[in-house]
């Protein structure tokens with residue numbers, strides 16, 4: 001569904017933010033992208049959704065160049081910055097998204113989704129009055145209204161309550177089962193282990209690991225330990241014990 005090939009990106013010539021990043025995302029797959037702050041996750045996502053222009057390498061969606069208007073509607077992007085049209089109500093926002101993706105508004109589905117995300121009493125309110133978590137939730141509701149796409153989630157699950165997180169996990173499973181795919185950027189390694197089928201660990205703009213979670217767990221290790229190796233946890237621990 002998505003092929004990312006040899007992406008190199010820099011905001012300024014001195015600092016390469018992504019260095020030769022390549023991976024594929026298949027239909028029905030959930031890929032989590034993890035990595036330290038500043039490792040290049042959001043930059044990679046912005047290149048995929050064409051908010052940043054490719055400098056080197058290429059990205060294909062269903063074998064077409066990713067900036068081709070015909071394939072842009074294959075992706076639903078939930079940004080970490082939760083920029084939303086504040087002047088719309090939640091319901092108007094959902095209608096707008098369904099319209100954009102040429103999907104008739106399924107009232108039954110909407111009724112259930114807003115129930116899981118406890119937004120039923122808020123749908124007719126302006127988004128400008130939504131809390132931080134509610135802004136994330138309305139984006140998730142809108143994404144699950146549309147079938148068979150690639151949902152790209154940048155940190156959207158941070159800051160939502162337990163019920164919404166559990167609903168999201170179940171909805172992810174169904175979404176994959178019905179042929180959709182998901183990319184999720186997160187720092188929540190426990191969540192990655194719980195729901196992530198495959199993980200891409202980025203460090204300093206380079207792919208450090210691209211593997212099935214089960215392969216990592218099979219070695220008797222876990223993602224937190226892999227991260228600790230990456231950041232030289234032992235060195236940091238020794239130093240902190242010595243100087244603080």
Ligand SMILES: Nc1ncnc2c1ncn2[C@@H]1O[C@H](COP(=O)(O)OP(=O)(O)OP(=O)(O)O)[C@@H](O)[C@H]1O
Pocket residue numbers: 011012017035036037038039040041042043044
């Ligand atoms: N608009 C920009 N101009 C210049 N440098 C930028 C810009 N946006 C990001 N960067 C730099 O690019 C690098 C990667 O940033 P990016 O936001 O992709 O990281 P990230 O992995 O998503 O981080 P986080 O986990 O903190 O969200 C960082 O060094 C950051 O300072």
